[in-house]
Amino acid sequence: MKQFLLQFFTWWNGQTLGTRLHTWRKGERVGEDEFGNVYYQGGHDAEGRTRRWVIYNGESEGSAVPPGWHGWLHHRVDTPPSKEDYRPREWQLPHVANMTGSAAAYRPKGSMLRPESRPRATGDYDAWTPGG
Secondary structure, eight states, X not given: OHHHHHHHHXXXXXXXXXXXXXXXXXXXXXXXXXXXXXXXXXXXXXTSOEEEEEEOSSBOOGGGSOHHHHHHHTTSOSSOGGGTTOOOOTTOOOOOOOOTTSTTSOOOTTOTTSOSOOOOOOTTOOOOOTTO
């Protein structure tokens, strides 16, 4: 019952009831990524392209989509990573979701949440002072 209510009243927990019905009626499962997100296609959008979407494993977070799947979702490539031997380039780092708001977020020196003091400004910057 709780899962039904979450699907009915929230959009950030996996999928809504409307998305579940649309996926059931028109969706063709294309693949799944290493995070458990499931990708579908079916029907056509306003531009006549095949509609593509993702059902997230957990909270709906766009940064949880790996680069290969992101390209497929946005019609940058026609072949999904599940149907090709997709390998990241040697210069590409492994995918990491957006860490903003978490303990692993980037905090530069001088941040209120980091104890080190901010580095001194070099000579190429003059601070603004009122009336100066």
